[in-house]
Amino acid sequence: MTHPVPARVARLCEQVSPLLDDAGREAAAAVRAGLAEPLRLAVVGRVKAGKSTLVNALVGRRIAPTAAGECTRVVTWYRYGAPERAELHLRDGTRQELPLVDGRLPESLGVPDADVARIVVHLQAGALREHTVIDTPGLATLTAANEAATREAVLGAGDPAAGSSDAGQADAVLFVFREAERQDEVEFLRQFRAATGELAASAVNAVGVLSQADLFDGAGMDPFDAAEGQAARLAAARVADVSAVVAVSGLLAETARTGRIREQDARVLAAAADVPEQRLRLRHRMPLPDGVDQAALERLYPVLGNYGVHRGRERAGAGAHRLVGWLESVSGMARVEELLRRSLLSRAHALKAMRALTVLTRSAQRAGAEAALALIEEARLDPALHPVRELRALRLLVAEAPASPLRAALEQVSADTTDTARLGLPHEATPDEIAGAARQRAAAAQSQSAFALMPAEVEAGRVLARSYQLIARRARP
Structure with missing residues (x-):
C-alpha cells in the first residue's frame, strides 16, 4: 500500500483501534481491510429501473437476474476473483456456496432471504479489477425488507438525518433514474449525503444515469435525444446530489x-x-x-x-x-464508464478515505474516545489526506457556485493522476517547470480566494492554493 492516502488512513486505523470499544475496533479493522480493495460502487434505484440489466452491462456477463425472484431481494456484491463462484454470506456469520446455473445466479437461494446478509459473486471480469459492484434491491418496493436491505448497504444502520448512521458499505453510488425523479429518490439522495459524513454538503461520491433511454417518448424525436434532454434537466436540478447524469440503454x-x-x-x-x-x-x-x-x-x-x-x-x-x-x-454505456472513471475511479483513494474518516469518527464518538477523535483530527490536517479536502471543496463549490472560475481548476487538480496532468503540463515537463507553474497558480488561487464573496469560493481558493503548493514541494523538495 504505497499510495499516501490509504497508507495514512491505515496508520490512523492502527492508532485509534486500541482506544475504541469492541464495535469500534471491528469497524476500524473493516476499514483497514477495505483500503486495499477496489472502489465499492452501489447501484441504486427504484424497482424496475433497470439496475440489474445495467450491472450485467458493467460486468460484461448475464449474471444478475433481471426478473423478480429471491436473488433480487438481496444485496449482491460482484467482485474480481477466481475461481468464479457465488457465496451466501448469512447473518449468523457463516457462508454457504450458491451454485451458478448456466453462469447465472439461480432463482432460488435455498435459504430464507431474510437470513442472507448478502450474496458475493467472484468473477474474472476485467471491469471488476477497478470497482466492486453492489447490486441492491429496489427502492419504493412493496416489500419493506428489500428496501431496508438497500438502505443498510448504502446508508448504514441508524438514522442518517440524525448523524447516527454507520456510513454503509459503499464508497460511491451510481443512482439509476427511470424517468423524472420521485420524492423517495430525492429523500434517499439526501440521506446518502448525510450518511457519508465528509461529503454531507456535496455530491462527490454519487453519479446518475437515466436508464432505458431507448424507451423514452420523444414526441417525434429520437428517444435517446429526448432522454439526453431529461438527463440534463435532472443533473441541473440535483447538482448537490449527483455530479452528473447521463442517458443509457442498459x-x-x-x-x-x-x-x-x-x-x-x-x-x-x-x-x-x-x-x-x-x-x-x-x-x-x-x-x-x-x-x-x-x-x-x-x-x-x-x-x-x-x-x-x-x-x-x-x-x-x-x-x-x-x-x-x-x-x-x-x-451510451461508454459515456457511463467515462463518467465513472472521471468522477469516481480517478479519485478512489480519496473517496475511500472520506468514508473511513466518517466510520472512525462515529465509532470514536459512540465510545466517547476523545484521544481517538484528536488523532482523527490530526489526520485530517495531514498533507497526505489533502485530496479529501480537495473533493469536499469541489462539491461545495459545485453546489453553491457552479459557475465559479475556480471549478475547472479544482476538478483538474483533484483527479488522482500525475502532477503534470493536474497542472495541464506535458508529461515530459521538468521538475523546475512543474514547480514554477505550481507556484504561479498557488499565488493566483490565493488572490481569487481573497477577493471571493461566497464562502464556497473562499474555501475552494484556499484548498486549491494548498494543492499547488504541495505539487511544487513534491517537484522541488
Whole structure:
C-alpha cells in the first residue's frame, strides 16, 4: 500500500483501534481491510429501473437476474476473483456456496432471504479489477425488507438525518433514474449525503444515469435525444446530489456485451430491413411479408427492444459484428464508464478515505474516545489526506457556485493522476517547470480566494492554493 492516502488512513486505523470499544475496533479493522480493495460502487434505484440489466452491462456477463425472484431481494456484491463462484454470506456469520446455473445466479437461494446478509459473486471480469459492484434491491418496493436491505448497504444502520448512521458499505453510488425523479429518490439522495459524513454538503461520491433511454417518448424525436434532454434537466436540478447524469440503454449495452447477437440474428433482422416500421408494430395482427422469419424476429424483441430491432435492421446487413458495434455505440454505456472513471475511479483513494474518516469518527464518538477523535483530527490536517479536502471543496463549490472560475481548476487538480496532468503540463515537463507553474497558480488561487464573496469560493481558493503548493514541494523538495 504505497499510495499516501490509504497508507495514512491505515496508520490512523492502527492508532485509534486500541482506544475504541469492541464495535469500534471491528469497524476500524473493516476499514483497514477495505483500503486495499477496489472502489465499492452501489447501484441504486427504484424497482424496475433497470439496475440489474445495467450491472450485467458493467460486468460484461448475464449474471444478475433481471426478473423478480429471491436473488433480487438481496444485496449482491460482484467482485474480481477466481475461481468464479457465488457465496451466501448469512447473518449468523457463516457462508454457504450458491451454485451458478448456466453462469447465472439461480432463482432460488435455498435459504430464507431474510437470513442472507448478502450474496458475493467472484468473477474474472476485467471491469471488476477497478470497482466492486453492489447490486441492491429496489427502492419504493412493496416489500419493506428489500428496501431496508438497500438502505443498510448504502446508508448504514441508524438514522442518517440524525448523524447516527454507520456510513454503509459503499464508497460511491451510481443512482439509476427511470424517468423524472420521485420524492423517495430525492429523500434517499439526501440521506446518502448525510450518511457519508465528509461529503454531507456535496455530491462527490454519487453519479446518475437515466436508464432505458431507448424507451423514452420523444414526441417525434429520437428517444435517446429526448432522454439526453431529461438527463440534463435532472443533473441541473440535483447538482448537490449527483455530479452528473447521463442517458443509457442498459438493455442494448447488455446485449452488445454479453454475446447475445449471432450471425443468424443479424440475418433475421436484415431480412426485415424493407418492412415499414408501422407494419412491424402491427405484426401480431397481420403476418409479415414472405422472407421474414416472424418467429425468429419475435425472439429478438426481448433482446433488442423496439428501438434495437427497428433501428438495427439497416446495420444488420453488414453482419453481427457491425450490429453489435452499433448497439455498443448507441447504448451510451461508454459515456457511463467515462463518467465513472472521471468522477469516481480517478479519485478512489480519496473517496475511500472520506468514508473511513466518517466510520472512525462515529465509532470514536459512540465510545466517547476523545484521544481517538484528536488523532482523527490530526489526520485530517495531514498533507497526505489533502485530496479529501480537495473533493469536499469541489462539491461545495459545485453546489453553491457552479459557475465559479475556480471549478475547472479544482476538478483538474483533484483527479488522482500525475502532477503534470493536474497542472495541464506535458508529461515530459521538468521538475523546475512543474514547480514554477505550481507556484504561479498557488499565488493566483490565493488572490481569487481573497477577493471571493461566497464562502464556497473562499474555501475552494484556499484548498486549491494548498494543492499547488504541495505539487511544487513534491517537484522541488
